[in-house]
Amino acid sequence: MPKRNIIIEPDPILRKKSKLIETVNSELKILMDDMLETMYEAPGIGLAAVQIGILKRVIVIDISKEPEKKSPLFLVNPTITYKSKDTSIYEEGCLSLPGYFAEIERPAECHLDYLDYHGKKQELKAKGLLATCIQHELDHLNGILFIDYLSKLKKDMIIKKLKKQKNNLNKIVI
Ligand code: GNR
Ligand code: NI
Numbered sequence: 001m002p003k004r005n006i007i008i009e010p011d012p013i014l015r016k017k018s019k020l021i022e023t024v025n026s027e028l029k030i031l032m033d034d035m036l037e038t039m040y041e042a043p044g045i046g047l048a049a050v051q052i053g054i055l056k057r058v059i060v061i062d063i064s065k066e067p068e069k070k071s072p073l074f075l076v077n078p079t080i081t082y083k084s085k086d087t088s089i090y091e092e093g094c095l096s097l098p099g100y101f102a103e104i105e106r107p108a109e110c111h112l113d114y115l116d117y118h119g120k121k122q123e124l125k126a127k128g129l130l131a132t133c134i135q136h137e138l139d140h141l142n143g144i145l146f147i148d149y150l151s152k153l154k155k156d157m158i159i160k161k162l163k164k165q166k167n168n169l170n171k172i173v174i
Contacts, residue, residue, distance in 0.1 A: 007052065102146060
């Protein structure tokens with residue numbers, strides 16, 4: 001199972017809306033396995049398929065810490081059915097925005113419906129870091145990045161610096 005390349009902002013694909021998955025078949029399971037491996041190697045606590053260039057509504061998450069047992073979560077076609085009024089703030093990072101972190105306020109709790117790795121309908125009630133991570137990943141499926149919640153000045157500055165980094169890398173490759 002090969003590790004896949006993570007797409008970095010700015011890239012127009014990150015702004016596209018991912019499409020609903022029709023069936024959880026073996027092809028999708030291979031994709032989910034690859035996503036999990038890519039996320040663990042990065043390392044990150046979540047990954048949306050669009051971040052490896054695939055516009056499908058599938059997410060992998062694992063918020064367990066190093067000494068703990070791994071506890072991967074596969075979310076196919078997730079829909080949020082409830083968001084709490086009360087909010088919490090976490091410092092977020094994103095594998096598509098390497099090196100940038102910002103405190104983002106989101107609903108503290110959310111409930112969702114989704115299909116699991118086996119295509120079975122499931123429900124989940126999340127709070128804390130898991131709730132934040134789920135909302136961050138769901139945003140990816142809708143073409144939204146956490147920098148979209150920052151001031152235009154900060155957002156533009158981050159995009160400009162990432163663009164510059166990409167240009168410099170291209171120069172080294174040549
Ligand atoms: O690795 C990640 N850490 C993280 C921290 C706080 C809130 C959300 C995240 S998700 C991020 C990986 C990623 O980019 N997922 O899309
Ligand atoms: Ni992200």
